[in-house]
Amino acid sequence: MTTSTSEDERLGWEGWAVLILVFTQALPIGLYFVLFGIEASLGGGGLVRRTVGDEVAVSLETSRVIVGFGLALVFVALAAWLVRSTDWDQTPSA
Amino acid sequence: MTALEQRLHDALMEGAVRTEPAPDLFSRVKISIEEDRWRRRRLQRRIWLVAALVGALASIVYATSTYDNGRLAMQWWVLEAIATTMLIGLALWLGPFIKRFGRAYAADVFRANPATGKSFILLADIVYYLIFGAYILFTVRFQRESNWSETVGPRQLQWEVGRIGGILLIIGILHGANIVLMPLLGRLFSLNRRLDARIRDDDLDV
Numbered sequence: 001m002t003t004s005t006s007e008d009e010r011l012g013w014e015g016w017a018v019l020i021l022v023f024t025q026a027l028p029i030g031l032y033f034v035l036f037g038i039e040a041s042l043g044g045g046g047l048v049r050r051t052v053g054d055e056v057a058v059s060l061e062t063s064r065v066i067v068g069f070g071l072a073l074v075f076v077a078l079a080a081w082l083v084r085s086t087d088w089d090q091t092p093s094a
Numbered sequence: 095m096t097a098l099e100q101r102l103h104d105a106l107m108e109g110a111v112r113t114e115p116a117p118d119l120f121s122r123v124k125i126s127i128e129e130d131r132w133r134r135r136r137l138q139r140r141i142w143l144v145a146a147l148v149g150a151l152a153s154i155v156y157a158t159s160t161y162d163n164g165r166l167a168m169q170w171w172v173l174e175a176i177a178t179t180m181l182i183g184l185a186l187w188l189g190p191f192i193k194r195f196g197r198a199y200a201a202d203v204f205r206a207n208p209a210t211g212k213s214f215i216l217l218a219d220i221v222y223y224l225i226f227g228a229y230i231l232f233t234v235r236f237q238r239e240s241n242w243s244e245t246v247g248p249r250q251l252q253w254e255v256g257r258i259g260g261i262l263l264i265i266g267i268l269h270g271a272n273i274v275l276m277p278l279l280g281r282l283f284s285l286n287r288r289l290d291a292r293i294r295d296d297d298l299d300v
Binding site: 061064065066067068069070071072075076078079082083086088089 | 136139142143146147149150151153154155156157158160194
């Protein structure tokens with residue numbers, strides 16, 4: 001059974017840094033971009049009003065770029081989390 | 095039940111009564127089930143990882159492409175940037191990935207002098223990264239080639255695929271050469287050390 005100490009040893013400080021960055025930065029920022037892009041393309045919403053004020057004129061092209069890069073950030077964050085949270089070498093009998 | 099089946103049943107039951115189950119049978123079966131579960135989980139994670147990377151690539155393509163007459167059109171520099179990022183990612187990922195499998199091999203080759211083995215692996219890593227870095231810098235394009243169109247076309251696609259193939263070839267050749275050369279070098283270092291020791295002993299005898 002994996003204990004928290006061995007989990008700490010396995011991840012190391014780089015692993016924890018990646019996980020903290022994923023959950024506190026990359027994932028929320030990516031999701032924010034996606035929601036912002038969708039709202040902006042629909043003519044604004046709560047998120048857009050809070051960020052850029054009432055008036056917003058975002059073309060479909062721009063909103064696609066925002067949504068696309070937001071989604072990419074979310075996927076990269078998920079990939080980083082999968083790589084770091086999985087022990088690729090250890091087997092139960094090891 | 096036929097007579098033959100009855101005789102087989104009796105023989106097997108008789109054998110089973112005489113056989114004592116291994117004391118660690120339960121724990122072995124448990125470990126085997128856990129291993130199987132762990133393998134399945136690792137395979138699922140691998141599939142999710144590939145899906146996430148494909149999703150990231152598709153999102154970037156979606157963000158940077160436009161639809162023109164039913165065709166997806168991407169600026170030439172976007173593909174160039176994607177290919178360069180992929181090359182850097184390949185170089186950074188493949189190095190440690192291959193090293194993970196080569197650890198036992200290197201330990202066996204340099205068993206007589208592990209400190210030299212560690213230095214050798216470190217120096218080999220530096221050489222690899224220098225070669226990968228040089229390759230990426232040599233092949234990156236800051237200006238559109240004369241035979242490329244403004245948007246991504248077959249010629250540029252051919253070039254970018256060739257770049258990725260090139261780095262895979264370099265990694266393959268370097269690691270292939272390393273596999274062949276490492277035992278020779280390990281043996282040479284070990285003989286060198288023994289020769290030094292023998293010369294020292296001879297000097298002491300004189």
